[in-house]
Amino acid sequence: MENYRLGFDVGGTFTDGVLVQGSEVIAKSKSLTTEDVTTGIINVLDIILNKSKINPADIGMVSFGTTHTTNAIIERKNLNRVGIFRLGAPATTAIPPLTGWPEDLKEAIGGDQNVCILRGGSEYDGRDIVPLDEKSIMDACKEIKGKIDSIAITGVFSPMKTDHEDRAADIVRDILGEDVHITLSNKIASISILERENSTILNASVINVMRRAVKALKDAAKKRGIVAPLFIVQNDGSVMSADYAVDYPIFTVASGPAASVRGSVFLSRIKNGVVVDIGGTSTDVAYIVNGFPRESSITVNIGGVKTNIRCPDLLSIALGGGTIIKNKGKEVMELGPESVGHNLVRLGRSFGGPILTTHDIAVATGIIKEKLAIFETDFVTHKEKIDKLPKELVQNAYDKIKMTIELAIDQMKTTPEPIPAVFIGGGAMVVPSVDIKGTSEVVKPEHFEVGGAVGTTIAEIGAYAEGVVDLEIEKREIAIDNVIEKAKDNLESAGGVRNTAEVIDVEEIPFAYMPGKREKIRIRVKGKAFIGGDR
Amino acid sequence: MGVYDILKEWGVESYRVIDERAIKEITLGASILATGGGGDPEIGLLWAKRVLAEGKDIVMVDPMDVPDDILAASPACLGSALVLTEKPPSREVLNTAIDALQNYMKKKFEATIPLECGGVNSILAYAAAAEYGVPVIDVDGMNRAFPELQMTSWATLGIHASPTVSADNRKSVTIIDTKDNDLVAETISRGVAMAYGGISWIATYAMSGKELKETSILNSQSIAWDVGKAVFRAREKHECPIEELLKTLKEARNLQGYKVFEGKIVDIRRDFGSESSKGFTLGKVIIEGINRYKGSIAELDFQNEWLIVKVDGVIKCLPPDLIAILDRETGEPIRTDIMKYGYRGSIIVMPAHERMRTPKGIEMFGPRYFGYDADYVPVEELNK
Numbered sequence: 001m002e003n004y005r006l007g008f009d010v011g012g013t014f015t016d017g018v019l020v021q022g023s024e025v026i027a028k029s030k031s032l033t034t035e036d037v038t039t040g041i042i043n044v045l046d047i048i049l050n051k052s053k054i055n056p057a058d059i060g061m062v063s064f065g066t067t068h069t070t071n072a073i074i075e076r077k078n079l080n081r082v083g084i085f086r087l088g089a090p091a092t093t094a095i096p097p098l099t100g101w102p103e104d105l106k107e108a109i110g111g112d113q114n115v116c117i118l119r120g121g122s123e124y125d126g127r128d129i130v131p132l133d134e135k136s137i138m139d140a141c142k143e144i145k146g147k148i149d150s151i152a153i154t155g156v157f158s159p160m161k162t163d164h165e166d167r168a169a170d171i172v173r174d175i176l177g178e179d180v181h182i183t184l185s186n187k188i189a190s191i192s193i194l195e196r197e198n199s200t201i202l203n204a205s206v207i208n209v210m211r212r213a214v215k216a217l218k219d220a221a222k223k224r225g226i227v228a229p230l231f232i233v234q235n236d237g238s239v240m241s242a243d244y245a246v247d248y249p250i251f252t253v254a255s256g257p258a259a260s261v262r263g264s265v266f267l268s269r270i271k272n273g274v275v276v277d278i279g280g281t282s283t284d285v286a287y288i289v290n291g292f293p294r295e296s297s298i299t300v301n302i303g304g305v306k307t308n309i310r311c312p313d314l315l316s317i318a319l320g321g322g323t324i325i326k327n328k329g330k331e332v333m334e335l336g337p338e339s340v341g342h343n344l345v346r347l348g349r350s351f352g353g354p355i356l357t358t359h360d361i362a363v364a365t366g367i368i369k370e371k372l373a374i375f376e377t378d379f380v381t382h383k384e385k386i387d388k389l390p391k392e393l394v395q396n397a398y399d400k401i402k403m404t405i406e407l408a409i410d411q412m413k414t415t416p417e418p419i420p421a422v423f424i425g426g427g428a429m430v431v432p433s434v435d436i437k438g439t440s441e442v443v444k445p446e447h448f449e450v451g452g453a454v455g456t457t458i459a460e461i462g463a464y465a466e467g468v469v470d471l472e473i474e475k476r477e478i479a480i481d482n483v484i485e486k487a488k489d490n491l492e493s494a495g496g497v498r499n500t501a502e503v504i505d506v507e508e509i510p511f512a513y514m515p516g517k518r519e520k521i522r523i524r525v526k527g528k529a530f531i532g533g534d535r
Numbered sequence: 536m537g538v539y540d541i542l543k544e545w546g547v548e549s550y551r552v553i554d555e556r557a558i559k560e561i562t563l564g565a566s567i568l569a570t571g572g573g574g575d576p577e578i579g580l581l582w583a584k585r586v587l588a589e590g591k592d593i594v595m596v597d598p599m600d601v602p603d604d605i606l607a608a609s610p611a612c613l614g615s616a617l618v619l620t621e622k623p624p625s626r627e628v629l630n631t632a633i634d635a636l637q638n639y640m641k642k643k644f645e646a647t648i649p650l651e652c653g654g655v656n657s658i659l660a661y662a663a664a665a666e667y668g669v670p671v672i673d674v675d676g677m678n679r680a681f682p683e684l685q686m687t688s689w690a691t692l693g694i695h696a697s698p699t700v701s702a703d704n705r706k707s708v709t710i711i712d713t714k715d716n717d718l719v720a721e722t723i724s725r726g727v728a729m730a731y732g733g734i735s736w737i738a739t740y741a742m743s744g745k746e747l748k749e750t751s752i753l754n755s756q757s758i759a760w761d762v763g764k765a766v767f768r769a770r771e772k773h774e775c776p777i778e779e780l781l782k783t784l785k786e787a788r789n790l791q792g793y794k795v796f797e798g799k800i801v802d803i804r805r806d807f808g809s810e811s812s813k814g815f816t817l818g819k820v821i822i823e824g825i826n827r828y829k830g831s832i833a834e835l836d837f838q839n840e841w842l843i844v845k846v847d848g849v850i851k852c853l854p855p856d857l858i859a860i861l862d863r864e865t866g867e868p869i870r871t872d873i874m875k876y877g878y879r880g881s882i883i884v885m886p887a888h889e890r891m892r893t894p895k896g897i898e899m900f901g902p903r904y905f906g907y908d909a910d911y912v913p914v915e916e917l918n919k
Contacts, residue, residue, distance in 0.1 A: 091704035093625045095581045123732035124618050130705065156622050192620045194577065287877070294877060306577070313877065410825060411879055415801070520617075 003060025003228075006048065007457035008041050009259055009450070010067045016453035017044035019052050023266070027052040028450045030374055037068050038216045049224060056225035061529065063231040063239050063456040064217065065259040069249045072209040073105070073303040079205040080149040080181075081110035085140065085172075086197060087120035087155035087164045091129055097154075097197055102304040109205045114148050116140040120164045121156030124468060124518070129156060132164045134171060141175040151176070152204040154185035154197040160468045162186045181207045181247075188250065188309065190466055191520065195299055195308035202302060203250035210249035214242045231495070231529060235311045237262040237293050237455065238462030238526060241495030253302055254311040256452060261286050261293040261312065263455025264422040267445035273420035274409050274439070277451070278427030280322045281339035285315040285408045288422075290504045292462065292526070310464070317408050319401065321427035322348070325356045330392040332400045345377045349389070352382040358401060360386060362430035364394045372429065374449055402432040410438050424451035459529040461496035462504075463487055464522065471517035480506060480521055487525040496527040537668040538594045541645055547600045550670065553593040553661060558583045561756065563867075564763030565657035567780070568885075569680035570857050571871045572840035573653025574616040578623055580654075582662045591665040596646070598674045598753050603745035607646040607672060608636060610663040610738050611656045613684065613701070613724055616839075616872045618733030619655065625704040628736040629663045632702040636738040639698055639710055648747060649675040650687070650740065652759050656680070674751035676740065678758065678888045679857050681900060682839040684724055685717035688888070689740055691895040692750040696720045699739040703731040752888045761787050766866035776866025777881050784885065792885040793918040795844065795851045796833040797863065798822040799879040820874065822860075822882070833882060835860075837871045842905050844882060852884035853902045855891045856914040859883050884914050 004026070009016045010033055019027040029047045034040035041064065049056065072078050084097045097115045098106055106112070118140065119133035151172055155164040165184045172182055185200040218230060230242035234251040237258035245252060257277065264275040271291045277284045287294040293312035300311045318337030322344040326334040340347045340355055347353035349360040362368040363380045371378045380386065413419060418440040423433055426449050433442040447454055465486035469479035488501045505524035542550060553561070558580065566576045587593065601607075610629045612619060637643055646669050649660040657675070664671040676687030684696050697720050698712040709727045713719040728735035742750070761783050769779035777794055784790040802821035824831035828846075836842045841858040844851045852858050860869040860880040869880050890896070892913065898904065901911040 088622070090625045090627075090706075092623045094628075095578065095585065095623045099581045099585060121622075124615075124621070125732070127732065129622075129732065191617065192575075193623065194581070194620075411799070412877075413799075416823060 005457040006062045007453045009065040009452035015040040016450045018453040020457045025447045059228045065233040065255040065456045068213040069206040070253045076108040079108045082204045083144045083148040083151040084115045085153045086117045089117045089119045122161045137171045150181040150204040152200040158186040198305045199307040199309045206249045259452045259455035263451035265291045268422045268443045270420045277425040279320045281320045283319045321430045323358045332396045349385045350380040361397045406437040424448040462526045463491035464524045466522040483521045483523045487523045500528040501525045551595045560763030561760045564759035565652040566654040567868045568652040570840040572680040574655035575620045576654025579658030586662045586665045593661045593665045594670045596670040601744040605645040605744045608741040609650040611650040614728035614734035632700045632738040635708045636700040651680045653680040673756045675755040678752040678755040684721040686900045688890040689750045701727045701735040796882040798824045855887040857885040
């Protein structure tokens with residue numbers, strides 16, 4: 001018998017939980033999200049265990065899509081004081097670390113006084129800019145001792161050559177001991193030092209937040225007799241072991257939309273296409289490439305700081321189940337952007353309220369015909385109000401909603417051929433899904449309303465690596481193979497099984513403005529999560 | 536002597552003090568005019584912000600107010616845009632280059648002039664001006680970005696890049712003095728940048744006030760500023776940044792730009808090939824139409840900057856006229872070094888400045904210089 005897998009997805013209003021066996025959803029539930037996040041998860045966990053009556057010892061894997069780190073950064077709460085070491089002088093001093101940060105966030109991590117720009121770092125071809133200044137690192141450590149909880153180390157060109165960062169970490173550990181957590185930038189993000197440094201500092205700032213969350217979830221699981229390993233969803237939709245996540249909490253900031261994409265793939269079996277995740281207020285459109293979300297290539301803003309961590313490429317539009325439809329007689333003037341949100345059951349026409357919403361049009365056109373078990377309220381309580389709506393208005397609104405979705409899908413597509421679309425999320429049952437332009441089919445899979453939670457239960461680990469090569473010296477195939485091996489190393493440390501590794505993306509980026517045939521190779525791999533047994 | 540003493544000495548009463556908001560607008564505008572190149576504007580922006588935070592003033596002066604006999608020079612960076620994003624400069628490196636050029640020429644500079652419109656090189660001239668307590672002049676050498684050092688209105692009109700000083704963060708200094716041979720100056724400068732680790736910091740194109748008035752693209756910084764302001768204005772009003780930009784160019788500068796396409800990148804063909812010895816990234820991008828351009832295909836060639844754009848096989852813009860691919864919602868330019876599969880944008884084309892369209896200019900950076908078997912046709916005629 002295959003093991004059970006438990007998955008949780010924390011949203012703004014609801015925390016969703018599912019119990020999955022093989023590809024079957026055994027139990028699902030929603031519970032209000034709590035301020036500390038952890039309590040909400042534990043609440044759903046208990047509902048699911050009670051409902052399903054399974055033996056907790058039979059659970060093989062527990063995974064979470066959490067908002068712990070995002071909340072901490074946005075609210076500037078419970079952040080670590082971070083010692084910031086940059087290895088790059090005499091270069092880079094024109095723009096010191098923390099330039100452009102919001103003052104309150106800067107303050108919350110200990111401010112400018114723990115910043116040091118030290119001599120070191122590499123050139124793009126692996127030469128030292130200057131030799132690493134070890135004495136300055138020792139002096140800096142002594143200076144900040146007791147004033148910081150964690151350290152972020154960022155060296156110039158460290159994603160290509162890690163030796164200066166590694167050596168600096170050894171020195172820091174010698175002087176400050178094991179209690180001070182160290183984040184190395186080469187483990188966090190790629191070329192583009194300011195954004196990578198920001199990502200590294202943010203990571204160092206939420207170490208304790210993640211440590212506490214993982215400990216609380218582990219304790220809760222243990223108390224309930226669950227012996228399975230814990231996993232956390234990362235931004236690309238794959239999972240990492242909770243112990244690994246403790247060192248890399250920044251990789252969880254966009255786990256929600258990523259989990260939705262993975263859930264869509266899992267539930268619909270569609271590996272290339274578009275995912276339309278419809279909520280109450282907004283809709284996220286993402287693109288699935290080989291079962292994973294397509295990555296965004298622009299800088300990602302987290303809490304007011306520019307970073308270059310990997311996040312899904314999303315198009316968000318103001319359309320959801322509660323979106324307000326403004327009309328003048330039979331004409332639809334505007335769709336949203338406002339939404340009645342969770343007040344739909346009070347304010348929507350279907351419930352006797354005064355406001356016309358997407359939901360009401362779905363009731364009028366018969367898109368929604370029955371109550372969904374997971375929601376407490378029926379889909380319509382005042383049918384007569386809906387029957388009174390002018391037919392033309394309903395048709396116009398329907399057309400407008402459909403066109404809005406079609407436009408969003410079209411903008412995300414990169415091929416002229418029709419592609420399959422997966423509609424998920426609580427709002428998926430109230431939007432048009434027939435004859436959607438640009439799509440070959442629209443799939444609304446079973447359990448679409450908890451798609452994100454299902455997405456967390458997929459036992460696949462993602463990892464990546466990159467390297468710089470000179471194709472005049474090295475053969476392209478050999479260079480690519482070397483980077484693949486590096487990506488597999490990273491897969492293993494994230495909790496994956498090495499011999500299940502599969503290459504999902506090879507990207508080559510040439511260096512502009514430079515003679516020769518130098519380029520950056522970037523590899524993404526995925527593999528099975530290690531959940532017991534042999535590696 | 537500070538910047539205001541210099542202005543007093545020149546008898547200049549009207550000038551503009553560039554604050555943080557202005558820096559943001561100019562940086563964005565310059566990045567749009569950079570024709571797909573110009574490097575990561577973040578570096579220029581943060582540098583200028585730091586200079587302002589230190590209480591130094593950035594003061595811009597109209598070229599016509601500059602005395603004939605003063606000396607100005609252009610501080611810039613030259614090399615790989617990708618290396619720059621990973622290895623920003625030291626605080627002192629531009630000073631190293633400028634000081635070395637002053638020593639070599641045995642003269643002091645009283646103003647800086649931006650080399651080109653780009654997210655990095657425009658703003659460097661501003662930051663250096665503030666560091667030295669001199670004004671930055673409202674001009675540049677092309678009103679766009681170009682890949683090579685000699686591709687300036689200055690060079691077409693007999694003002695040479697030599698002497699150029701190239702410096703690095705370790706205080707290495709190389710003096711390149713090739714007299715009137717600007718092509719050799721370009722070749723040596725690029726080799727030096729490689730030896731330094733991919734990027735170099737230069738002081739170049741020293742010229743008198745008289746020369747800068749006669750050979751520069753006048754008020755090019757103001758044009759970049761207008762463009763940046765237009766886009767910010769559109770963003771604040773939630774209007775289309777591209778329409779606002781084109782309207783502003785027409786109304787404020789009588790420049791007729793055209794939106795020629797809207798689509799998403801479906802293929803990027805980068806080509807190392809035989810051009811590897813030249814030291815540039817060459818390639819082609821295929822963009823597929825969306826909205827009213829559905830069913831059409833746009834093709835763009837690039838050599839660091841965009842060179843040429845065709846829509847369904849018909850040429851819409853040739854160098855030295857300007858091409859920009861802008862994000863449809865934000866108006867943010869999509870650069871050749873960061874463009875990616877799936878990017879959505881509008882293509883706009885704009886006329887180059889008249890000083891770039893002279894017969895000498897067309898010879899030095901027109902279609903045939905870049906290897907196209909085509910005569911230059913102005914963008915206004917291609918889009919009639």
